[in-house]
Amino acid sequence: MKHIPLAERLRPRTLEEFVGQDHLLGPNKILHSLLSRGTLPSLILWGPPGCGKTTLARLLAKMVDANFVSFSAVLSGIAELRTIIQEAKETKKMGGPRTVLFVDEIHRFNKAQQDAFLPHVESGLITLIGATTENPSFEIISPLLSRCQVLTLDRLDRKALSQLVERAIHDRERGLGKLELSIEPDAMELLVEKADGDARSLLNFLELSAELAVSQVPDGKGAVITLETVEEAIQQRLLRYDKDGEEHFNLISAFHKSLRGSDPDAALYWLARMLAAGEDPHYVARRMVRFASEDVGNADPQALSVALNALSAFDFLGKPEGELALAQAALYLATAPKSNAIYVAYGEAVADVKKFGTLPVPLHIRNAPTKLMKDLGYGKGYKYAHDYRDAITDQEHMPSELRNRIYYRPTARGYEKIIKDRLDKWRKILAKRKAIKSG
Numbered sequence: 102m103k104h105i106p107l108a109e110r111l112r113p114r115t116l117e118e119f120v121g122q123d124h125l126l127g128p129n130k131i132l133h134s135l136l137s138r139g140t141l142p143s144l145i146l147w148g149p150p151g152c153g154k155t156t157l158a159r160l161l162a163k164m165v166d167a168n169f170v171s172f173s174a175v176l177s178g179i180a181e182l183r184t185i186i187q188e189a190k191e192t193k194k195m196g197g198p199r200t201v202l203f204v205d206e207i208h209r210f211n212k213a214q215q216d217a218f219l220p221h222v223e224s225g226l227i228t229l230i231g232a233t234t235e236n237p238s239f240e241i242i243s244p245l246l247s248r249c250q251v252l253t254l255d256r257l258d259r260k261a262l263s264q265l266v267e268r269a270i271h272d273r274e275r276g277l278g279k280l281e282l283s284i285e286p287d288a289m290e291l292l293v294e295k296a297d298g299d300a301r302s303l304l305n306f307l308e309l310s311a312e313l314a315v316s317q318v319p320d321g322k323g324a325v326i327t328l329e330t331v332e333e334a335i336q337q338r339l340l341r342y343d344k345d346g347e348e349h350f351n352l353i354s355a356f357h358k359s360l361r362g363s364d365p366d367a368a369l370y371w372l373a374r375m376l377a378a379g380e381d382p383h384y385v386a387r388r389m390v391r392f393a394s395e396d397v398g399n400a401d402p403q404a405l406s407v408a409l410n411a412l413s414a415f416d417f418l419g420k421p422e423g424e425l426a427l428a429q430a431a432l433y434l435a436t437a438p439k440s441n442a443i444y445v446a447y448g449e450a451v452a453d454v455k456k457f458g459t460l461p462v463p464l465h466i467r468n469a470p471t472k473l474m475k476d477l478g479y480g481k482g483y484k485y486a487h488d489y490r491d492a493i494t495d496q497e498h499m500p501s502e503l504r505n506r507i508y509y510r511p512t513a514r515g516y517e518k519i520i521k522d523r524l525d526k527w528r529k530i531l532a533k534r535k536a537i538k539s540g
Contacts, residue, residue, distance in 0.1 A: 108304035110275040111268065113153075116160050120300075121153060121261040122254055131252070132161070141165045141201070143222050143229040145237050145246070148254025149459065151299030154232040155205060157254070162201035167228065168192060170202050174209040179217055189226055200227045207231030208240035215242045222248050238471035251473060256298025256459060263293055265300055269307055277311050284326040291331045297458035310334040352380070353388060356431075360389075361396045365435040372431050376424055386412040389430050400440035400515035407433045438515030446508035453503060460500035495531050 113119045116126060116136075125132045135141060141161055146154040155171075162169035170185055189200040207215075221227045222245070229249060233240060237251050257265075266289055269276040284292075292310070296303035310331050314324035352375050359367035375385055390408040397404040411430035415423035469479035484494040499506060511521040 106305070107269060107276065107308040108301045111265070111272065111304060112156050113160065116164065119153065119156065119160060120264050121257045122157070124255070125252055131250075136161070136164050139165060141167070141228055143249040145207070145231045145233065145241060145249045145251045146254055147233055147235075147237055147251060149234060149256045149298060151296075151301040151303070152254045152256055153300065154254060155203070158201070158203045158230040158232065161230065162203070162228075165201075166198055167201040168198045170200055172202055172204045174204055174206045174214075179214060182217055186221055186226065189221075193226065199225075202227045202229050204229065204231045206233065208233040208235040208237075212242050215245050219244055219248070236474075238473045246473065251477075253477065255461070257296075257300055258298070259293050262296055262298070262300065262303050263289060265303060266292060266307060269304060277308075280311060280315055280324065281322050282311055282314065282324055282326060285328060287328045288326050288331045291328060291335075294456060294458070295331075295335050306331065306335050349380070352378070353385075356385070357388065357392060360392055360431065360435050361439065363435055363439065365432045368431045368435040369428060372428060376427075382415055382420070382424065382427060383412070386415060386427060386430075389427070389434060392434055395444045396439055396441055397434060397437045398440040398443040398517065399520055400438040400512060400517040402516060404434055404437050438517075440512045440514055440517050442509060442511050442517065446510070449508045453506070457500075457502055460502055463497065463500060465496070466498055491527070491530060493527050493530065495534060 119126065124130060127133060141164075144158075144161075146157060148154055159169055168189075170189075172181065172185060185200075185202060189202075192198070192200060202218075204210075204218075218227075218229055222229050229245075231241070231249065237246055241249075266284065270278065270282050270284060272278050288310070292303060292306055295306060307326075310326050310333075311324070313333055314326045314330045318324045352371060356368060356371035356375065359371055372385065376382060386408070389411065390405065393404040393408040408430050411426045414426035417423070418426065464478045465480065465482040467474070467479040469475045474480075484496045486492045486494055486496075497504060511517040511524065513521055
């Protein structure tokens, strides 16, 4: 079994081993209720990679004693489907078990190919279970969709992923238990974070981490998976500057810091130094465009336009006339009010994206162009801002894990003070409405 990937070895053999998707498999939930009655309708399993669609399909077929046939929309076509259908007919004629046909990535089939399933699903010859990462409303033809129950699977949460790591490390039969490994808490945290809700990625990262850890101990037993081991396994490399270009980076650093320090004379000097040394004017202009957002931001929204216009003017005039436009932009940026609130806010948002992964969009602010999506609750309860006083509502637009998170904290400098006052006013209005509603 050693040559079989860990993710495949640990594939659950029973529903009790299956982690996650409690909204489908928990007591009194849809699949639990169906299986308790021994029934299994045709299904479309819709969910992100690594959430258990294939495994769940196998287990469902096993629970109803069906003959499970796997079929890939990537590797197979209509000819293979005809063979499967013929075998299902023969099995049925001989009184054998019903056939559950699992179609992986069913969204890759075109309309004509999907049509081929219809008569056999309708007649009950096969029970179709299709797996897709794409929205069935757009990717599955309506006649087929109407004959299948659509079940939405969620990305695995941190608890479920941590449970999988623990199982993999301690399982002596199918996992890594014989290696007597241990894992540091921060290493576990990084594994879970980088897996981003995908069990397959998690176990692939863990398997490589284990191999690296074991290679560091003489007898291969009792190794510890550390944070450094996991970083190596997922190839998290720190970027390095080319030291041959040190002076290049020294000059642009001096220019940038002079702009940030509101020193127009130093900024002009370093600009002249770079251009005289043959620096690419476009590189300098791009750095000023970046600076306009990073260090000036909404303290002077006009700064971004000035920087972009300088780049256009240089391209229009060329050298040396166009260099004056770059000098004008540098002086404007150096003397503009400063705010890094946008830079900080975006950095915090990116950090949350990396930490929490692909959190689902709240149902009430999802787009709902199809009946299926409306039936699933998309757009339900949405509050149209223009219908409310001041065009603001107390509606939550963040995923529940990030409720009440604030990234943007405008300063009291330049135009940003107006933004700050506006946000403060809105928050007071909403707080007052909340107090009235609760009081």
